[in-house]
Amino acid sequence: MAPDRGFTEYQGIDSDRGESQAETTTGTAADVRIRHEETSPTPSSRCRGGEVSKFLADQAEQDTNFTLRGVLVGLAIGVIICFSNTYFGLQTGWVSGMAMPSALIGFAYFKSVARFINYPFTPVENVLVVTVAGAVGTMPLGCGFVGVMPALNYLLTPEENGPLVLSTWKLITWAIGICFFGVVIAVPLRRQVLIREKLKFPSGTATALIIGVLHGSQDEKEPTQDRQKSLDIFRRRSQDIRRSSSVSGDPPGSEAAELGEEGLDKNDWKQKIKLLLTAFAVSAIYTLIQYFIPQLRKLPILGLPLATDWLWTLNPSPAYIGQGIIMGPATTFHMLLGAIAGWGILSPLAYSKGWAPGPVKNWSDGSKGWIVWVSLAIMLADSVINLSWLFLRPVVLHGPQYVENVKEHARKRSWKGFWKSILHPQQSKTDSYRPLNSYAPSNVQNIDTSESEGDYGLKSEDLPDADAPPHHLVSNRTVAILTALSILVCIFSVKIVVGALMPYYAIFLAIFLALILSLMGVRALGETDINPVSGISKISQLFFALVIPASNPNAVTINLLAGAISESGALQAGDMMQDLKCGHLLGAAPKAQFYGQMIGSFVGAIVSAGVYQLYTSVYKIPGEQFQVPTAFVWIFTAQLVTGQGLPQMAGQWALGAGILFSALTMLRIYGQGKWWQAWVPGGIAVAVGMYNVPSFTLARAVGGAVNWYWRIFRGKDDAPVIVLASGLILGEGI
Numbered sequence: 001m002a003p004d005r006g007f008t009e010y011q012g013i014d015s016d017r018g019e020s021q022a023e024t025t026t027g028t029a030a031d032v033r034i035r036h037e038e039t040s041p042t043p044s045s046r047c048r049g050g051e052v053s054k055f056l057a058d059q060a061e062q063d064t065n066f067t068l069r070g071v072l073v074g075l076a077i078g079v080i081i082c083f084s085n086t087y088f089g090l091q092t093g094w095v096s097g098m099a100m101p102s103a104l105i106g107f108a109y110f111k112s113v114a115r116f117i118n119y120p121f122t123p124v125e126n127v128l129v130v131t132v133a134g135a136v137g138t139m140p141l142g143c144g145f146v147g148v149m150p151a152l153n154y155l156l157t158p159e160e161n162g163p164l165v166l167s168t169w170k171l172i173t174w175a176i177g178i179c180f181f182g183v184v185i186a187v188p189l190r191r192q193v194l195i196r197e198k199l200k201f202p203s204g205t206a207t208a209l210i211i212g213v214l215h216g217s218q219d220e221k222e223p224t225q226d227r228q229k230s231l232d233i234f235r236r237r238s239q240d241i242r243r244s245s246s247v248s249g250d251p252p253g254s255e256a257a258e259l260g261e262e263g264l265d266k267n268d269w270k271q272k273i274k275l276l277l278t279a280f281a282v283s284a285i286y287t288l289i290q291y292f293i294p295q296l297r298k299l300p301i302l303g304l305p306l307a308t309d310w311l312w313t314l315n316p317s318p319a320y321i322g323q324g325i326i327m328g329p330a331t332t333f334h335m336l337l338g339a340i341a342g343w344g345i346l347s348p349l350a351y352s353k354g355w356a357p358g359p360v361k362n363w364s365d366g367s368k369g370w371i372v373w374v375s376l377a378i379m380l381a382d383s384v385i386n387l388s389w390l391f392l393r394p395v396v397l398h399g400p401q402y403v404e405n406v407k408e409h410a411r412k413r414s415w416k417g418f419w420k421s422i423l424h425p426q427q428s429k430t431d432s433y434r435p436l437n438s439y440a441p442s443n444v445q446n447i448d449t450s451e452s453e454g455d456y457g458l459k460s461e462d463l464p465d466a467d468a469p470p471h472h473l474v475s476n477r478t479v480a481i482l483t484a485l486s487i488l489v490c491i492f493s494v495k496i497v498v499g500a501l502m503p504y505y506a507i508f509l510a511i512f513l514a515l516i517l518s519l520m521g522v523r524a525l526g527e528t529d530i531n532p533v534s535g536i537s538k539i540s541q542l543f544f545a546l547v548i549p550a551s552n553p554n555a556v557t558i559n560l561l562a563g564a565i566s567e568s569g570a571l572q573a574g575d576m577m578q579d580l581k582c583g584h585l586l587g588a589a590p591k592a593q594f595y596g597q598m599i600g601s602f603v604g605a606i607v608s609a610g611v612y613q614l615y616t617s618v619y620k621i622p623g624e625q626f627q628v629p630t631a632f633v634w635i636f637t638a639q640l641v642t643g644q645g646l647p648q649m650a651g652q653w654a655l656g657a658g659i660l661f662s663a664l665t666m667l668r669i670y671g672q673g674k675w676w677q678a679w680v681p682g683g684i685a686v687a688v689g690m691y692n693v694p695s696f697t698l699a700r701a702v703g704g705a706v707n708w709y710w711r712i713f714r715g716k717d718d719a720p721v722i723v724l725a726s727g728l729i730l731g732e733g734i
Contacts, residue, residue: 052466059587060472064125066592069117073109074129074596075603077102078136082604084733085137086611089146090621092692093630094323095138097575099207099582100719101276101726102133107214108273123215127588128596130207131579135183135572135600139608141533142182142571142601143175148564149612150631151638152557154621160556161501168613170497175605177493178565181486182572183597185515187474189522189573190580190590195467199526204581210719211586214269272723279727280734283318287732290317298695310347311360311368315695316702322728324703325721329712330678331685332697332704338681338689339697342371346653346690355648363622363632368693370647372629372636375690377654378661379633380542382683383535385665390520472589487511494561501554502561509547510562513540514569521570522577531574533567534684538637540566545641559638572601629691661686 064070081102085095106129110121140146149171156162166174193199290296299314300307307313324332347367350356358365363372467473491507517536525531541563548555576597583593615626622628640646646654661683671677689697703725710721 056466056468056584056587059124060468060589062122062124064119064122065472065589066128066595067125070106070125070128071132071596071599073106074102074132074600075136077105077129077133078600078604079607080730080734081133081137082140082607083611084730086140086145086608086615087733088319088323088729089140089630090150090615090626090628092320092696093146093633093688095141095146096323096326096729097134097138097203097578098726098730099130099134099203099578100210100722101730102130102137103207103211103214104269104272104276104723106130106133107211107269111269121215123211123586124583124588124592126211126215127208127579127583127586128592130211130582131593131596132600134575134579135597136604136607138571138575139175139179139601139604140612142179142568143605143608144178144564144568145171145175145608145612146628147630147634148560148567150616150621150628151560151634153616154628155631155635156557156560161553162557164498164501164557166497168609171609171613172606173493174497175609176602177490177497178568179572179601179605180598181483181490181511182514182518182569183576183594183601184479184482184486185518185569186522186573186576186580187479187590187594188476189519189577191467193522193526193577194581194584197526199523199581200529201526201578201581202529204578205585207578208582208585211582272720275720275723276727279318279322279724280731283322283728283731284734286318301698309360310343311693311695312343313693313695314698317696317699317732318728319732320696320699321703321706322725324700324705325707325725326729327700327704327707329704329708331682332700332707334681334685335689335692335697336701338375338686339692339694341686342375342690343694346371346374350649353649355650365647369632370650372632372691373640373646373650373654374657375687376633376636376640377658378683378687378690379534380538380637381658381662382665382687383532383538385662386524386532386669387517387520387535387539389669390523468584468587468590472591474591474594490565494565498557498561502558506544506548506558506562507565510540510544510565511569513543513562514566517566518570518573522573525574525577526581531570532684533570533574536570537563537567537634541637542641548642550642555642556635556638559642560634563634563637627693633691 059065081096081098084098088094103126106126107121110117110125114120143149149166152162152164153166154163156164194201297313297315297317298307299316300312301314302312327335347356347360347370350367350370351360356365356367356370360366361368363369490511491504494502494507495504517539521531521533521536541559544559544562545555548558552558576594579593579597580590582588583590615621619626622631661681664680665683668677668680668682671680707718707721710716711718
């Protein structure tokens with residue numbers, strides 16, 4: 001259910017930073033200090049931000065950071081992605097930001113019209129295109145049109161004061177109301193998570209790498225010293241993503257990890273566009289054939305009895321194979337494990353025992369609905385454990401240091417710098433100077449400040465962090481004003497749409513909870529490249545079950561709306577931060593990105609509401625083609641936490657599954673960065689494979705196998721298969 005940003009697994013992205021630095025260092029630590037003494041750098045040259053600050057300032061001053069043409073092209077690409085995401089979201093709940101194809105399509109368009117434009121298309125303008133396109137494209141999930149709205153419109157019972165049918169203008173009002181505050185609250189987090197902590201945000205970094213390589217071809221025509229220097233700085237700033245294999249998923253030092261920019265050749269953009277268009281055409285043609293021959297959506301590859309009785313069929317959809325390629329082998333095989341456990345074991349068991357006596361495909365009394373409760377428990381367990389770890393990790397990792405800091409300041413009877421030591425416990429005099437690999441000049445990048453502090457008087461915490469010029473940042477005053485306005489817009493929009501169904505205090509509480517949970521979501525996204533929006537929404541639903549009594553006739557409706565607000569805030573904040581990471585690596589002006597995201601969110605809210613109305617007016621929802629499984633997950637969660645009854649024995653099996661996956665999730669946390677972590681089933685992936693019918697999961701498993709063959713077995717770079725997958729997805733979605 002969570003949006004995928006367009007790249008495969010990111011195993012071990014927090015580890016091996018020291019190892020990657022060692023790869024770029026020649027000689028011993030003593031040799032490094034000797035070279036340092038010979039060059040005798042001034043204190044300013046030791047700063048991690050020297051030449052990078054100039055690079056950021058030069059890039060941010062470019063007029064192409066915010067252009068009308070860039071916004072319009074981004075909106076056009078975003079509308080295409082919006083249609084595609086609505087289609088797949090209603091089918092399986094899967095949504096993608098499509099950052100890489102957005103950058104590629106934008107580059108190809110401006111390259112094709114280069115003779116007719118007055119000034120060239122630059123990397124920072126491509127960042128604007130990607131930002132706007134992503135904001136528009138992810139609105140079907142951000143505004144709840146693939147989960148909450150179908151649940152309210154079609155699954156809410158009369159006993160729960162449903163169904164809640166909304167007109168088009170009310171859908172637009174709802175979407176506009178919840179589409180802004182998540183973007184705004186991401187801005188004050190930027191300096192902490194991007195500049196100070198330098199969280200990786202792997203998809204944002206990989207997108208920046210691709211943009212830089214694409215636009216590098218233009219530098220050869222005008223090989224000025226300034227252009228080449230800027231490109232060199234960007235490439236050094238991008239090395240961490242390749243060295244730690246956040247894109248490829250391979251361990252540092254492996255053959256695949258050392259391939260560098262293979263597959264990202266700056267001169268092969270035409271081949272990538274050709275591949276994208278070919279995949280698009282093949283997928284579109286196959287989709288039309290499927291429309292006239294619907295039997296192709298359900299191939300009984302395991303035999304007719306399993307297909308007719310237990311729904312084990314294959315939908316050889318190019319788009320779902322493409323999704324599997326993007327998700328990667330670990331995620332898709334975990335989904336396949338969920339399908340085997342749910343549809344191969346639990347479904348026949350529930351039917352044979354009489355716990356789900358109806359037809360298998362029924363949500364109400366069939367095993368299809370029964371196993372959703374088990375998958376829901378797995379999702380809740382995974383979400384609670386992961387979010388709890390995000391909250392407790394600073395205490396676990398830095399607790400002793402917190403205590404030592406308090407004792408030290410108490411002993412000195414001076415509290416100067418106390419809060420700085422609390423907020424940045426990792427920056428102590430025992431730490432090495434660790435810039436984002438190769439940020440600093442080569443003569444100082446590997447100096448160990450713990451040993452050289454006395455010689456040079458330089459502490460790691462005293463080193464400034466390079467950032468864009470202040471006038472290109474969003475001011476605190478602007479953030480404060482827009483935060484207040486966006487919250488007010490959200491409150492009044494929700495009241496206009498649902499009226500007395502949701503009281504003011506519940507809306508206030510939902511927004512406040514969204515703000516808190518968004519902070520955790522942003523940090524999770526920066527470290528793991530997974531934005532746990534589905535888990536965040538479930539946590540919000542659990543919280544509101546404690547606040548709103550089950551006796552309230554609108555308890556289920558309030559529960560759904562509160563979860564939707566939390567999910568929207570976390571999604572928008574995470575998307576904004578991924579784009580800001582991409583922009584920071586390329587030197588784009590954060591203010592331009594922010595306003596581009598706001599424009600994209602506004603247009604996306606309107607477009608996604610219209611697209612949702614279009615789909616629901618043409619197709620039966622829920623129906624054979626659009627089963628809206630995430631809507632059932634939403635409504636079942638609301639019914640569960642508000643105390644409504646579960647099917648026979650579903651509670652016991654759900655409890656057991658929750659306990660099992662709590663332990664497995666803790667094991668995955670413990671194994672972060674270790675080779676065996678990928679073999680431990682991930683709760684969300686298993687749950688998705690369990691509540692989706694096997695036809696979609698089997699197709700995704702095929703895509704995962706393709707990814708494994710290309711990336712692991714053959715040791716190739718991801719870029720070509722990601723372009724192929726993007727074309728397959730867009731071809732069917734459009």
